[in-house]
Amino acid sequence: MPTSDLDLLCINTIRTLAMDAVQKAESGHPGTPMALAPLGYRLFTKHMRHDPADPHWPNRDRFVLSCGHASMLLYSCLFLSGYDLTLDDIKQFRQWESRTPGHPELGYTPGVETTTGPLGQGISNAVGMAMAESHLSAVFNKPNQSIVDHYTYFICSDGDLMEGISHEASSFAGHYKFGKLIGFYDDNHITIDGSTDLTFTDDTAKRFEAYGWQVLHIADVNDLDAIDRAIAEAKADATRPTLVVTRTHIGYGSPHKQDTAKAHGEALGADEVKLTKENLGWPTTDAFYVPPEALAEWRKTKERGAAAQAKWNDLWAAYMGQHPDDATEYERRLADRRRPGWSKGIPAFTAENGKVASRAAFGAVLNASAEQLPELVGGSADLTPSNNTSVKAWKNFNPEDRTARYVHYGIREHGMAGIMNGMALHGGIVPYGGTFLIFSDYMRPSVRLAAFMKQHVIYVFTHDSIGLGEDGPTHQPIEQLSALRAIPNLVVIRPADATESTVAWEVAMNLQGSPIALVLTRQKLGFIDRTKYGKATGLEQGAYVLADPPSGTKPKVVLMSSGSEVALVLEAHQKLAEQGVPSRVVSMPTMELFRRQSAQYQESVLPAGVPRVAIEAAHPMSWYEWVGSDGVVLGLTRYGASAPYEKVYEELGITVDRVVTAAKTLV
Numbered sequence: 217m218p219t220s221d222l223d224l225l226c227i228n229t230i231r232t233l234a235m236d237a238v239q240k241a242e243s244g245h246p247g248t249p250m251a252l253a254p255l256g257y258r259l260f261t262k263h264m265r266h267d268p269a270d271p272h273w274p275n276r277d278r279f280v281l282s283c284g285h286a287s288m289l290l291y292s293c294l295f296l297s298g299y300d301l302t303l304d305d306i307k308q309f310r311q312w313e314s315r316t317p318g319h320p321e322l323g324y325t326p327g328v329e330t331t332t333g334p335l336g337q338g339i340s341n342a343v344g345m346a347m348a349e350s351h352l353s354a355v356f357n358k359p360n361q362s363i364v365d366h367y368t369y370f371i372c373s374d375g376d377l378m379e380g381i382s383h384e385a386s387s388f389a390g391h392y393k394f395g396k397l398i399g400f401y402d403d404n405h406i407t408i409d410g411s412t413d414l415t416f417t418d419d420t421a422k423r424f425e426a427y428g429w430q431v432l433h434i435a436d437v438n439d440l441d442a443i444d445r446a447i448a449e450a451k452a453d454a455t456r457p458t459l460v461v462t463r464t465h466i467g468y469g470s471p472h473k474q475d476t477a478k479a480h481g482e483a484l485g486a487d488e489v490k491l492t493k494e495n496l497g498w499p500t501t502d503a504f505y506v507p508p509e510a511l512a513e514w515r516k517t518k519e520r521g522a523a524a525q526a527k528w529n530d531l532w533a534a535y536m537g538q539h540p541d542d543a544t545e546y547e548r549r550l551a552d553r554r555r556p557g558w559s560k561g562i563p564a565f566t567a568e569n570g571k572v573a574s575r576a577a578f579g580a581v582l583n584a585s586a587e588q589l590p591e592l593v594g595g596s597a598d599l600t601p602s603n604n605t606s607v608k609a610w611k612n613f614n615p616e617d618r619t620a621r622y623v624h625y626g627i628r629e630h631g632m633a634g635i636m637n638g639m640a641l642h643g644g645i646v647p648y649g650g651t652f653l654i655f656s657d658y659m660r661p662s663v664r665l666a667a668f669m670k671q672h673v674i675y676v677f678t679h680d681s682i683g684l685g686e687d688g689p690t691h692q693p694i695e696q697l698s699a700l701r702a703i704p705n706l707v708v709i710r711p712a713d714a715t716e717s718t719v720a721w722e723v724a725m726n727l728q729g730s731p732i733a734l735v736l737t738r739q740k741l742g743f744i745d746r747t748k749y750g751k752a753t754g755l756e757q758g759a760y761v762l763a764d765p766p767s768g769t770k771p772k773v774v775l776m777s778s779g780s781e782v783a784l785v786l787e788a789h790q791k792l793a794e795q796g797v798p799s800r801v802v803s804m805p806t807m808e809l810f811r812r813q814s815a816q817y818q819e820s821v822l823p824a825g826v827p828r829v830a831i832e833a834a835h836p837m838s839w840y841e842w843v844g845s846d847g848v849v850l851g852l853t854r855y856g857a858s859a860p861y862e863k864v865y866e867e868l869g870i871t872v873d874r875v876v877t878a879a880k881t882l883v
């Protein structure tokens with residue numbers, strides 16, 4: 217069926233809004249929204265089940281624009297479909313505090329499901345959303361009551377597919393057979409530097425076939441029937457994700473810029489906008505013109521959405537009547553709330569446990585609480601026995617049993633982090649994933665986005681320092697701790713012993729609005745006797761006093777540390793006391809939570825005027841914030857070494873004696 221005049225008007229409304237918004241802002245990416253306009257139109261008005269009046273409807277289809285630079289495609293579709301977004305918002309594209317920022321940002325614009333812009337991330341988020349759907353539907357659906365039953369759509373560009381994370385996530389999705397994941401590849405042959413001939417001659421179709429995806433083709437995105445057919449075929453294959461290789465033309469309709477890199481990332485220019493509108497047969501050259509008949513057609517989406525949601529509401533009401541416990545449980549999970557008393561079964565560590573690595577303590581605590589945390593879905597990037605991320609009672613998540621909760625991510629750290637973001641964004645799941653701390657570098661772009669998007673994701677980073685010993689400097693993190701602590705809103709927790717590890721897990725599960733990195737040792741740590749020293753619940757405030765001089769004596773110096781080096785400062789405290797220097801010991805497992813405390817609490821832990829020494833087997837950078845201008849940080853500004861860990865500590869000067877010497881020079 218040839219495209220009707222009305223369809224064309226609706227499609228060209230996206231194209232002209234994109235051109236006009238970018239022209240007004242004098243920055244942005246007009247060409248890709250212009251190219252993808254027919255696909256956006258068809259998805260939002262015909263295929264996607266979504267309710268513009270309720271962007272949080274749990275059973276909506278998810279849509280991810282992985283090529284976030286094409287944000288005007290998404291904003292146009294959201295505004296035209298009837299989300300709470302106005303033409304004025306579109307006119308404010310890329311302006312201060314507008315709801316239409318340069319790239320889509322979660323929380324700013326109703327209907328935006330994830331923050332995209334760093335290419336490749338969106339694909340991994342979409343995989344995570346499809347995974348969440350597959351798990352939750354297996355857990356909660358009943359015969360004839362599929363309360364979790366939706367598709368996840370994404371659009372990606374050349375750049376998305378060139379980025380390595382697209383490989384990790386797509387390979388994962390193929391292996392785990394996410395049949396309700398439907399992606400469109402914007403095959404426009406153009407990137408910023410010019411033609412894709414310069415850099416990208418992969419056979420994308422063969423690549424995705426090799427991953428186990430169904431691959432379909434649309435020869436011309438302007439063929440709406442072809443879009444419909446592809447989506448029908450994609451849905452018909454329930455066992456494979458689908459990639460639709462879709463030929464488009466960047467800057468479609470622009471007489472001088474179509475099919476050129478010029479249409480990618482800058483305004484077309486007033487003259488070219490005018491010429492393009494004429495070329496498209498647009499009724500006027502006025503900016504931001506939305507033909508009433510096009511808007512009316514687009515807004516039918518609201519009726520469709522309301523009807524779809526009403527149908528689901530009936531289903532949900534029946535479900536609540538027949539399965540009240542499951543319904544309550546589903547709501548609890550969507551709200552990211554814990555079961556009351558979930559942590560009661562976690563046993564306390566005592567001196568009898570002897571020395572315990574914090575990774576081992578974590579494994580024990582995870583296992584002791586897992587039954588009360590059915591919202592957890594977790595695993596490791598092929599380091600399960602090292603990360604202690606497994607739960608004895610759990611089975612492996614797999615295509616035959618999607619209720620299972622242990623995820624073997626394979627050696628795909630970046631993919632794992634992006635997929636976890638997708639699960640958290642979907643809702644109903646708290647994802648955790650493990651690897652060595654050193655490989656947090658491989659995950660960093662997704663960790664940053666989790667923090668930016670305020671997602672509840674838990675990273676289990678073990679082998680946290682030179683303390684891992686013989687594997688040597690390639691595996692010994694140095695700058696990773698400071699680098700992670702520099703990510704705003706990421707809560708990094710490095711527990712000092714088994715007891716702090718328990719509190720860390722409780723914080724990690726209870727905290728909302730921040731991802732949490734648990735930084736854990738390979739080597740065993742001594743037991744800190746809490747009848748003698750400060751309570752480990754002080755971790756909740758980020759830092760707390762572990763030891764003070766005998767009452768009445770004021771400390772002359774504060775010794776601080778985190779994790780395995782807390783043992784060193786405790787010993788230094790003892791030695792200094794013997795030498796007549798009264799000191800205070802502060803355990804600072806998490807700088808982020810300490811920063812959130814009142815100035816009064818901070819002062820009570822780190823009193824002004826008392827000099828401070830910090831020690832950590834890592835780059836010193838993050839400690840300068842806490843030691844003050846006259847303080848001393850003992851850290852590492854070199855790489856580690858391959859040897860038994862005690863020897864490495866000794867040779868690199870992470871020792872009690874150095875703390876004692878530094879403290880004495882300060883007092």
Ligand SMILES: Cc1ncc(C[n+]2csc(CCOP(=O)(O)OP(=O)(O)O)c2C)c(N)n1
Binds near residue numbers: 336402
């Ligand atoms: C990780 C990452 N690297 C670089 C960029 C900068 N960038 C934005 S779009 C783009 C490539 C544009 O080519 P393509 O992905 O084909 O998009 P199109 O030109 O078709 O819109 C680049 C390099 C980015 N956004 N993310």
